[in-house]
Amino acid sequence: GAVVSQHPSRVICKSGTSVKIECRSLDFQATTMFWYRQFPKQSLMLMATSNEGSKATYEQGVEKDKFLINHASLTLSTLTVTSAHPEDSSFYICSARRGQGSNQPQHFGDGTRLSIL
Amino acid sequence: AQSVAQPEDQVNVAEGNPLTVKCTYSVSGNPYLFWYVQYPNRGLQFLLKYITGDNLVKGSYGFEAEFNKSQTSFHLKKPSALVSDSALYFCAVRALNSGNTPLVFGKGTRLSVIA
Numbered sequence: 001g002a003v004v005s006q007h008p009s010r011v012i013c014k015s016g017t018s019v020k021i022e023c024r025s026l027d028f029q030a031t032t033m034f035w036y037r038q039f040p041k042q043s044l045m046l047m048a049t050s051n052e053g054s055k056a057t058y059e060q061g062v063e064k065d066k067f068l069i070n071h072a073s074l075t076l077s078t079l080t081v082t083s084a085h086p087e088d089s090s091f092y093i094c095s096a097r098r099g100q101g102s103n104q105p106q107h108f109g110d111g112t113r114l115s116i117l
Numbered sequence: 118a119q120s121v122a123q124p125e126d127q128v129n130v131a132e133g134n135p136l137t138v139k140c141t142y143s144v145s146g147n148p149y150l151f152w153y154v155q156y157p158n159r160g161l162q163f164l165l166k167y168i169t170g171d172n173l174v175k176g177s178y179g180f181e182a183e184f185n186k187s188q189t190s191f192h193l194k195k196p197s198a199l200v201s202d203s204a205l206y207f208c209a210v211r212a213l214n215s216g217n218t219p220l221v222f223g224k225g226t227r228l229s230v231i232a
Binding site: 006009043049093107109113 | 151153158159160161162163166207219220222223224225
């Protein structure tokens, strides 16, 4: 159990394009979802935390107008990189957790490799 | 504030030998500790966790970790390494009952098992 599906796994697109990444919890209800960004040979950097039905909480230095997060249901959160530029190229990973404020573990998707030309 | 330190960027071990990947943490209150593994171009896979109870936690693929409260450590271990264990390993922590806070990750340790 506790499977998180992230789609697409890889995106290559031109500069200026907006890209949407989906994160779904397949067999549990994810009250809380997290979006991370990982640079080569580095750890995960938390971008934002989202709770179903409310606005995402962004970490310091993350542009909320650049990285739009929607958590419209208990099984789906989306990250849209708006007007993407080459510096946005990275590996993006979502994570989901049952229950808000609980001690449940975080489960991770397989990540999306975003390459902006 | 919560933090995790993984002091080694890289650990090399011969196949069949025991391996240890080090992790120390800092957290207010009781810790909730994890180890995850990441293979190239993949997300993180859960290996094991510690909440309470026995200090030696057994996880997936023959890995185990020992919680040491006095040393604030949670080192990952395996008695006999396999080449297929080569990957990037992350230690993570959050405080128990800390509301909606996410896990805080260490910088990762790359494990290379040599045949």
